[in-house]
Amino acid sequence: MTVAEIQPHMQSTQEIRTAWERMVARRRFYTVLGLVILIAAFVSSVRFADESNAGHFFDRLPHLFDFLSWLIPKDWNDVWRALFDIASVNDRGGEEFNFDKGRVYISGAFYIPEYFELMIVTINVALLSTLIAFVFAVPLSFFAARNLTASWPLRVFTKRLMEFLRAFPEIVIAGLFSAILSIGPVAAIIAITLHTIGALGKLFYEVAENIDMKPHEGMKAVGANWWERVRFAALPQVLPNFTSYALLRLEINVRASTIIGAVGGGGIGEELKLSISRGFGAKTMALVLLLFVTIVAVDQFSAWLRRRLVGEHAFLLQH
Amino acid sequence: MTVIDANRMNEIEARYPEYFHRSFRQRFGGLMILIATLLYSLYAVWFFDLPKLFAEAHWERVGIYLSQWVSYDVQPDFRIQDDGSIEVRYPRFSPLGDNPHPDWLVDNPDGSITVSISGASRSVTVSKSRTIVTAHGISVPVDVTSGAPKVVGPVPGWMTVYDDNVLADLGFAGNVSISVDRVKIRKRFIGWANFIFDTQSSFFDKPVGEVVSLIVSRPRIKPDQSNLSLAFDDIWNNSEWQHGDVWTKLFQTIVMAFLGTLLGSLAAFPLAFLAARNITPNRLLNQILKRFFDFLRSVDMLIWALFLTRAFGPGPLAGSGAIFLTETGTLGKLYSEGLENIDNKPREGIQSTGAQTVLVHRYGIMPQIVPVIVSQTLYQWESNVRGATIIGAVGAGGIGLKLWEAMRTNANWENVAYMVILILIVVFIFDAASNALRHRLMGTKTH
Numbered sequence: 140m141t142v143a144e145i146q147p148h149m150q151s152t153q154e155i156r157t158a159w160e161r162m163v164a165r166r167r168f169y170t171v172l173g174l175v176i177l178i179a180a181f182v183s184s185v186r187f188a189d190e191s192n193a194g195h196f197f198d199r200l201p202h203l204f205d206f207l208s209w210l211i212p213k214d215w216n217d218v219w220r221a222l223f224d225i226a227s228v229n230d231r232g233g234e235e236f237n238f239d240k241g242r243v244y245i246s247g248a249f250y251i252p253e254y255f256e257l258m259i260v261t262i263n264v265a266l267l268s269t270l271i272a273f274v275f276a277v278p279l280s281f282f283a284a285r286n287l288t289a290s291w292p293l294r295v296f297t298k299r300l301m302e303f304l305r306a307f308p309e310i311v312i313a314g315l316f317s318a319i320l321s322i323g324p325v326a327a328i329i330a331i332t333l334h335t336i337g338a339l340g341k342l343f344y345e346v347a348e349n350i351d352m353k354p355h356e357g358m359k360a361v362g363a364n365w366w367e368r369v370r371f372a373a374l375p376q377v378l379p380n381f382t383s384y385a386l387l388r389l390e391i392n393v394r395a396s397t398i399i400g401a402v403g404g405g406g407i408g409e410e411l412k413l414s415i416s417r418g419f420g421a422k423t424m425a426l427v428l429l430l431f432v433t434i435v436a437v438d439q440f441s442a443w444l445r446r447r448l449v450g451e452h453a454f455l456l457q458h
Numbered sequence: 459m460t461v462i463d464a465n466r467m468n469e470i471e472a473r474y475p476e477y478f479h480r481s482f483r484q485r486f487g488g489l490m491i492l493i494a495t496l497l498y499s500l501y502a503v504w505f506f507d508l509p510k511l512f513a514e515a516h517w518e519r520v521g522i523y524l525s526q527w528v529s530y531d532v533q534p535d536f537r538i539q540d541d542g543s544i545e546v547r548y549p550r551f552s553p554l555g556d557n558p559h560p561d562w563l564v565d566n567p568d569g570s571i572t573v574s575i576s577g578a579s580r581s582v583t584v585s586k587s588r589t590i591v592t593a594h595g596i597s598v599p600v601d602v603t604s605g606a607p608k609v610v611g612p613v614p615g616w617m618t619v620y621d622d623n624v625l626a627d628l629g630f631a632g633n634v635s636i637s638v639d640r641v642k643i644r645k646r647f648i649g650w651a652n653f654i655f656d657t658q659s660s661f662f663d664k665p666v667g668e669v670v671s672l673i674v675s676r677p678r679i680k681p682d683q684s685n686l687s688l689a690f691d692d693i694w695n696n697s698e699w700q701h702g703d704v705w706t707k708l709f710q711t712i713v714m715a716f717l718g719t720l721l722g723s724l725a726a727f728p729l730a731f732l733a734a735r736n737i738t739p740n741r742l743l744n745q746i747l748k749r750f751f752d753f754l755r756s757v758d759m760l761i762w763a764l765f766l767t768r769a770f771g772p773g774p775l776a777g778s779g780a781i782f783l784t785e786t787g788t789l790g791k792l793y794s795e796g797l798e799n800i801d802n803k804p805r806e807g808i809q810s811t812g813a814q815t816v817l818v819h820r821y822g823i824m825p826q827i828v829p830v831i832v833s834q835t836l837y838q839w840e841s842n843v844r845g846a847t848i849i850g851a852v853g854a855g856g857i858g859l860k861l862w863e864a865m866r867t868n869a870n871w872e873n874v875a876y877m878v879i880l881i882l883i884v885v886f887i888f889d890a891a892s893n894a895l896r897h898r899l900m901g902t903k904t905h
Binding site: 177180181184185187188189191192193194195196199202203205206263266267270302303305306307308309310311314315318319320321323324325328394397398399401402408411412415416427430431434435438 | 495498499502505506508511512514515516517519520523706709710713714716717720752753756757758759760761764765768769770771772773774775776778844847848849851852855858861862865866868874878881882885886889
């Protein structure tokens with residue numbers, strides 16, 4: 140059997156060959172066109188970014204590591220002293236080495252170092268906002284799931300609401316609430332909570348849409364109402380995944396609470412921003428070290444717990 | 459639900475003991491988690507001192523700020539001169555321009571001025587000896603002849619009497635502050651004033667038809683510039699709304715996300731091959747690279763942004779750099795996990811033909827991994843456009859700083875609303891575009 144017999148409109152192998160070559164040529168053309176557009180966009184973006192920046196890339200490049208020079212403390216022991224609020228021998232009355240003044244006394248001589256206390260604030264911001272968001276996102280995700288909620292206006296409304304919450308700039312919510320509640324971590328909690336409801340809600344309803352519907356049908360057959368069906372048929376199936384996603388979100392929120400803190404939400408982020416902008420080397424090193432250790436610890440703990448909940452599972456990192 | 463009798467229940471219980479006699483953890487685990495959560499919530503309430511915070515919160519500001527998102531006010535100031543005439547003044551940057559003659563301000567024949575605050579039902583009449591405030595169905599005269607303003611008759615609930623002035627709160631419509639020689643009125647309008655042309659522009663306060671005909675046919679307002687380009691200049695450099703600046707900053711945010719993600723993906727791509735267990739069988743190198751990715755991600759975008767603003771100065775370059783460093787970590791991790799999940803058979807097949815390593819990678823791995831890579835990168839770009847608004851606020855360029863400044867002053871909430879709407883539009887466009895692209899790449903249908 141020849142090719143001409145299989146595809147009768149093609150008379151010879153020559154014709155098939157030209158058709159194939161045409162196809163390849165078109166594909167190559169699209170690839171090259173795509174690359175050219177990408178490179179043009181890249182070059183013009185670099186120029187745009189460079190022109191609107193305060194210092195230009197090549198002028199400032201030799202100074203890239205300047206900031207590292209003030210970051211390296213003259214006395215390395217100052218990093219530990221700053222971390223644990225031990226009085227520094229270099230303290231001359233300024234703010235740079237006044238480590239022991241930040242102590243938070245609990246009782247008698249027992250104190251929590253300042254930065255540990257700020258880190259606890261930041262973690263609590265993340266923990267509380269993830270917790271509140273979890274409580275709101277679970278019911279919302281059931282309203283948004285196609286297989287559980289039959290009324291499409293409710294479903295569409297819930298999905299749009301969650302999209303809106305995800306996309307709304309967190310910084311605006313934080314700014315609005317710090318004007319109402321006075322500056323502090325609570326504004327950050329509200330901002331992160333609202334964003335997390337949207338982010339978790341999306342992940343949750345995707346899980347809820349993929350459940351096994353047989354238990355649900357069984358419940359329906361014995362006449363269970365919507366609440367009973369969701370509680371006894373859907374919830375047990377989705378809870379491990381929900382918890383796992385909430386833990387993943389907790390990791391992200393520890394970072395997010397640091398960032399929001401830096402723009403006026405209190406906690407360790409604000410201290411870090413101040414320390415860097417004033418050029419306090421030892422303090423900055425101590426803060427970065429503490430942040431790094433904490434974030435790695437939270438990540439590892441949550442990864443371990445997630446593996447126990449849902450097994451080895453490749454999760455997409457989602458902001 | 460259907461009811462079953464006791465015999466049947468016992469029978470079922472005897473048949474499935476494992477469902478009816480459960481371990482302590484199975485029975486009380488959920489309850490204990492619930493109790494722990496509640497205890498933590500109580501601790502958090504105490505930790506953040508929520509009752510005190512909420513009691514001291516300025517909840518009235520919510521309404522004020524939210525109404526400022528969609529409205530503006532005009533504040534005419536009436537000064538009663540010694541000779542009994544009344545001089546009307548507007549603030550220097552009044553949204554009505556330098557020389558307004560609003561139709562809601564009526565000169566009466568007897569020398570008094572009537573200001574309509576909300577139609578005919580809420581108005582203020584200012585004369586030499588007394589000011590009459592009409593609202594909520596009653597007219598309340600305030601006598602201003604003596605040393606302090608005096609309300610004639612009973613004081614209604616919406617009026618507050620201070621030592622030297624009387625404040626009448628007329629709700630959303632505005633308020634009136636009356637003192638002996640001066641009456642200040644705040645009248646609130648729905649909408650964004652001067653959104654297109656500001657008061658300095660030659661096109662200010664002209665009807666649409668006139669502006670169009672000016673642009674199309676009339677003689678030049680400025681001899682060296684066409685009317686069209688003048689109009690564009692006036693819009694772009696609008697001093698209140700700063701369209702030019704806002705759009706440039708928004709574009710900066712998009713560019714920052716684009717550059718950072720693209721460079722991050724270029725850097726992460728080769729590193730991911732080295733970090734993937736199945737492609738580079740060198741455990742030490744795999745581990746070093748994976749921990750390096752973790753390091754880049756956990757020293758957050760914010761810290762990189764702060765460092766790079768010190769190196770390059772504030773601007774989008776610092777922002778792009780910060781996104782680049784974090785994205786190298788994120789994408790490196792995602793790519794290497796993608797590579798570890800590929801099917802090894804095509805590789806082995808190509809290896810068995812004796813092909814070089816480069817060719818094995820090109821034909822054995824690339825076709826499998828490219829859709830994953832492109833899809834992850836697009837997702838990260840989209841997510842970075844969302845995230846880059848925040849690092850802008852610490853000086854890394856983009857719209858974040860502008861948003862933060864507008865909010866700090868507590869006065870420009872309408873500008874905040876404008877920027878928020880622009881950001882939302884951009885985010886939604888990116889969402890839709892990246893979703894469509896990703897689904898085409900992965901060959902799944904959009905839902």
